[in-house]
Amino acid sequence: MAQLNPFTIQVSQDVLDDLQQRLQRTRWADEPQNADWNYGTNPQYLRELVDYWQNGYDWRKQEAALNELPQFKTAIDGVGIHFIHVKGKGENSKPLILSHGWPDSFYRFYKVIPMLTDPASHGGDPAQSFDVVVPSIPGFGFSDPVALTDDQTADLWAKLMTDVLGYQTFVAAGGDLGSGITKALANSFPDRVQAIHLTDVGYPDGSEDWSAMSPAEQEFGQYIQQWWYTEGAYNMIQSTKPQTLGYALNDSPVGLASWIVEKFYGWSDTQGNIENSFTKDELLTNIMIYWVTQTINTSIRTYREGMLAAYSTEGGLKSARYVDVPTGVATFPADAPTPEEWARRKANVRRFTNMPRGGHFAALEQPALWVADVSAFFQEA
Template identity: 55%
Template sequence: MVNAHPFQINVPQSVLDDLKERLADTRWPDEIKGSDWDYGTNLDYLKVLTNYWLNTFDWRKQEAMLNQFTQYKANVDGLAIHFIYGKGKGPNPLPLVLTHGWPDSFFRMYKIIPMLTDPEWFGKDPADSFDVIVPTFPGFGFSDKPSKPGFNLGRVAELWHKLMTDTLGYQHYVAAGGDGGAAVSELLGQKYPDSVLGIHLTDVAFQASLNADPKTFTEAEKKYSDRMQQVGMQEGAYAMLQGTKPQSLAYGLNDSPVGLAAWIIEKFRTWSDCDGDLESVYTKDELLTNIMIYWITESIGSSIRGYYEETTQSSYKPGGRVNVPVGMAVFPKDNPPPREFAERGLNIQRWSEMPHGGHFAALEEPEALADEFRAFFRTLRK
């Protein structure tokens, strides 16, 4: 392994003490009585979560759990990139780079990693094992923050390719992800087809949308386009703000742990298959562990800045295409497109419409997603 060294999470106690003081001193806003989540994060729920965070949540326990994964930091193009490296236990593990998105983190993958590295433990064929590499986006968590403008998704894909080939020494590998991780996986397949055997996505990222011509839409595509326009009007304000004025938002989120939690958990509730009940899908510990990764590293500002970089300097060009084999698992609460829309930019070889799940599939439905990875990538192992 080149330019990499072992890493373990060890948050200074002073950071945790400061957090407790801030939680205890929260200045709460008012709320329209009976408004539930209509105006955004519900006040009563956030107070319950904050009380748990202050009085019950044990970061050291979560830290120890995360440190059970083998982790490294590697110098890639001058940036220290944090990654989990799970070695496969089957006869011929296939290298798989798994990429998270926003507002999650490498923690999105914590349930699925052992299912992929050691399928026999879960009653599956050991021949389907993977070497699983889960890097942390630059500007997120324990990876370095880019200090110059222009660090868009294409630059992330370049770093991942160098991590896989130069640092880890793989000649060929596969990629998968959702949200921003779907975009990076798309770009890996598009830019490095000699190395990337195939990719698996849970979201259609950008290329298909960029190639879409409304004049040629099928009825299913028209319905999808209308639905996405409506979703954009109702739910897209966060992306507009993060894509235009991320620094203005960063001050409040970086200073207030409750403000940070409110910004993140509202997305988890809206985008997950939970019927409005967050804790039917996630535990409080899971929600707070993901939030803590942003808080302890002070990375919320640099994470949302990525929206601005991609908005002002897109990594995609009209007419581009991902020609390596693509598998897609679309989840019902994630506004799935029709297959013909995805095929406008992707070489779809496997299309699975999943019965349950939403945007954070690896956290919500890890067993089902692991089965999809095994089935699709099995065809590419030769």
């Protein structure tokens, strides 16, 4: 049995003082006129966010709020794993492991944890409660700074749930990289994983038989191809030359904020204003988790490790294979417009929901919608 140690976030004041000094010494780039978000990060909004970071944002307040959640660290196969574990208040709470993605963190789920563990206090059915486990992916946040593939992380998650926490069976959910980890978990351990819930199932990559795809799937494939041309530069560099980028992002807090915030804007249902979806405190707390742990480099290197493994693993990664385990899928309008037939091509879909609003970081942006779908599906599964 792996040793389980309670964990409290305690960032050194020296780290916070250094951050302030770096923010004060920012050497700002020139800015195109009327740039808005058309050239990348909106210069005006970034300056506004950084000013708040210096003069209004309170990390100690956010740190205290995060520490209200019971956190732990353990070592599995030599990898240190940080995770939140909150027991449900129902009599028969289902164990549920949640996997985040990039460029978010375990913080993606901070709003939904109380809704899942104590549904009665949030207008839900008290019988539909969960024991919630939210780990930080290796290479992210307070887990060890090591970049692993989805399949490798899924192996750690299975041991965390069974060997460390004692759950013999459980359900799992995730988005972004977390979708890949969740699919790998289901494919590697179908005897333990009863069902999974995803907000994305994978995307057409050009290897499909186009003639066998429905018109909706073909349209989806064209959308994804166009998306890669206009939005996929981050993926290309992180899958090929992450170390080159890592030096800049680890050294400059403004650079780090720019790299992350642009994704939160572009992938969310912001309607032209990022604060329609997230507060400045939420954006900065997520950024701070990367900054204070210096894990931006290992987080982006995860893309490189995944790409290498996908091409070198016989049969491909388990995260990319069809999932036989019962699967629920919720698609949000500001995310990739996944057609139901494509989802069914990728998994044994038992529930498919087109959401009325929201985007890629669904649990953070639209927690009530996400929780309602997750809870309904796992109660049916």
